[in-house]
Amino acid sequence: MTETIRACSTTDIDEEDVMRFDHGDKTYAIFHAPDGKYYATEGYCTHEKAHLGEGIVDEFEIECPLHFGSFDYRTGDPTVAPACVKLKTYPVKIEGNDILITVG
Numbered sequence: 001m002t003e004t005i006r007a008c009s010t011t012d013i014d015e016e017d018v019m020r021f022d023h024g025d026k027t028y029a030i031f032h033a034p035d036g037k038y039y040a041t042e043g044y045c046t047h048e049k050a051h052l053g054e055g056i057v058d059e060f061e062i063e064c065p066l067h068f069g070s071f072d073y074r075t076g077d078p079t080v081a082p083a084c085v086k087l088k089t090y091p092v093k094i095e096g097n098d099i100l101i102t103v104g
């Protein structure tokens with residue numbers, strides 16, 4: 001079953017930055033890209049479960065804070081080892097100043 005939830009406000013995340021969002025027992029990472037768009041992925045790195053919300057955003061990639069693997073957060077594709085398993089991504093919709101993500 002899918003569910004659309006409010007993650008945060010558009011003003012909560014600087015451009016080219018990431019924010020952690022917890023909902024129920026799940027953790028997500030919400031991204032504000034340098035092109036002004038917003039994206040959402042699962043919140044844990046697929047390598048060893050570090051929080052991607054604590055990583056560094058460089059253009060359209062998120063660098064994991066633990067072993068510095070990277071992913072393209074638009075697609076979830078791993079781009080730098082040791083990251084090798086794709087991240088789940090979630091549709092994002094903007095309503096007013098709210099960032100909504102559809103999960104499940």
Ligand code: FES
Pocket residue numbers: 045046047048049050064065066067068069070081082083
């Ligand atoms: Fe992210 Fe290892 S936990 S690269």
